[in-house]
Amino acid sequence: MLEVGQVLRVRVATPQESHYQLKQKLGQNAGRQTWLAEDLATQPAEAVIVKFLAFGDQVQWDDLKLFEREADVLKQLNHPRIPKYRDYFSIDDRILWFALVQQFIPGSSLKDLLNQRQKFSEEQVRRITTDVLEILIYLHSLIPPVLHRDIKPSNLILGEDKQVYLVDFGAVQDRATAQGATFTVVGTYGYAPMEQFGGRAVPASDLYALGATLIHLVTGTPPADLPQRNMRIQFSDRTTLSPHFIRWLEALTEPDVDLRIKTASQALETLNSRITSQSSSLVSQPHGSRIKIKKSARSLEIKIPARGIQFSDTFLLFFVSFWYGILILFTKGAFHPFLLLHWIAGLFPLSMLILPAFGEIYIRFNHNYFFMEWELFGQCYRKRQGKTSVIHHVHVSSESIAVNNRPLMAVSIEAGAEKYKFGAFSPELSDVEREWLVREIKEWLGL
Missing domain, CATH: 2.30.29 (PH-domain like)
Structure with a gap:
């Protein structure tokens, strides 16, 4: 049983023991627990995150494989906005626990900020977008590409340094799924695209999840709760975003993966080109224009x-006045059917004036x-x-x-x-x- 204050003594590959003292339980579900702890082997003690997986009735072999894959992948990653791998071990305390230790990122998740009713401006959303795309460019450029497969507000941390960190690689994929092979369904409904639920995740799948996350930020509503039309999330009427940013988000959340923006580099380039165009284009009003x-x-x-009325209208004004003056003079105010066409003919120059x-x-x-x-x-x-x-x-x-x-x-x-x-x-x-x-x-x- 894991308890606050408990010290885990772990012997790793080296003879030296690691000591982790549990400080606060951050989350728990279905055989999993996440704790804030301190690494007592460092001076001063450093805060770390320890994720536990209890191997038992609630945990399947596929869960354990994903857990081990997360540890293996984190070992290989080196990016300033991805929590660093610290340790991986198991403890047998009546229940066999597997534990993954990683760097603690001080800050708040975007989900917490949404729950606090925080409003996100377009400028804030653009900064978040840029930070996440830079992380995805790094992940997707690895060989083989690393796909996160679970980008959502709870897995994005706005750090105290105002930068965005991508956490929780529990659904990570670092290898392609073989044709006809069985696969584990991962991802969160509303954020994951359809091809991912079919076991065919690609780099563009992470882009879709990012787009759905950004839509949640700008509308305040989870994408699963927004209306859809032809499988497209309908959100434009619930935001104050500029039209070009709305169009970019629509391209990012295109249901058909073949029509979606393909790479994080392309997504960032497209976004930046529109920002540059908006900020630097010289669209000045012509001198003297009254529009x-x-x-x-x-x-x-x-x-x-x-x-x-301008001086150039003088001739037209004289012509219209003369035309109708003659008609009134000859008709003496009486209606003559054969003169109807003459009255109508005078309407065109009159409209050209009025x-x-x-x-x-x-x-x-x-x-x-x-x-x-x-x-x-x-x-x-x-x-x-x-x-x-x-x-x-x-x-x-x-x-x-x-x-x-x-x-x-x-x-x-x-x-x-x-x-x-x-x-x-x-x-x-x-x-x-x-x-x-x-x-x-x-x-x-x-x-």
């Missing part, structure tokens, strides 16, 4: 204001939807809506209508099979401004 943009991690709002002078355009994006509204004198006369997640292309396109033998240009947003355009009938919107708006929208979307 108003308001953007944050959650939304992008664009307002194309009315330009008012819409740019007094019409405004609003384009709003959030993580779920985008909206385009056209207003005249404060009243919306046209509105379109689409889904942000299906936008795949934003560019300047030419319209079939031409003015003075020059085709009208519009900003085109392609979402799925639909096209959403604005700015074609806005003479105050210059070519430079259209290109600038395209860059702003693409930047916010992470395209």
